[in-house]
Amino acid sequence: MxxxxxxxxxxxxxxxxxxxxxxxxxxxxxxxxxxxxxxxxxxxxxxxxxxxxxxxxxxxxxxxFTNISAKSYNAVSLARLQAAVDAGKLEAGSTVDAAALIKAGVIRRAKDGVRVLGTGELTAKLSLDVAGASKSAVEKIEKAGGSIRVAEAAASAE
Known part of the structure; x- marks a missing residue:
């Protein structure tokens, strides 16, 4: 041809x-x-x-009405975090914040912050620094030996 x-x-x-x-x-x-x-x-x-x-x-x-000061969080489940650790994209024991999650490809953008949800299981010891977390997520993270710092709670306590 x-x-x-x-x-x-x-x-x-x-x-x-x-x-x-x-x-x-x-x-x-x-x-x-x-x-x-x-x-x-x-x-x-x-x-x-x-x-x-x-x-x-x-x-x-x-x-x-539309609340103009409403925050839009990017939700991440514990299962997604564990999958990222298993795949070697996140290191166990390291501090995980929005920038680390974007770099690892877990989320695309941070929006107004990252909120951790308690869906799934977490076995890795992670130190999280996020905008919000559900009660079940906090319990599971601490049970796995990790720590979590929630910026949302610190802002509302002041």
Whole structure:
């Protein structure tokens, strides 16, 4: 096969439909858009418009609010930490913080901090420095001989 023999599969490419080229073309005058009005023009923006009837998004009541100071934590389970230790990405006995978890590939980004959850088992002795942890996670880490420093509790105690 030579470069000049290369072709697209039959029917893979379509020629562009030329609009508004006279009545004989079959797509002249209104160019396949129907008749007159807003929809015949370019830049139509009528999403949610219900013909003058009160639209659904205005008929329904507003509920709740968005807390602008809410924190978004990156959750990491004990099982994920143990898997990283087993794979040799985290060292047992070392201090593990958000930067170490990112470097090890356990998490992609820290967001507002890392929160450790107690799902799974932990056998490695880890010293964790995180933004938050569940009670079960703290118990399991201390049971494995590790330690945990939670920045969240220190901030709320002041």
């Amino acid at each position: 030579k470069l000049n023999d290369l072709r697209d599969n039959e029917g893979a490419t379509h020629s562009r439909k030329r609009l508004g080229r006279g009545i004989g073309s079959g797509s002249g005058k209104t160019a396949g858009r129907g008749v007159k009005g807003q929809k015949a023009r370019s830049g139509v923006a009528i999403n949610g418009f219900e013909g003058g009837q009160m639209p659904l998004y205005r008929r329904l009541p507003k509920r709740g």
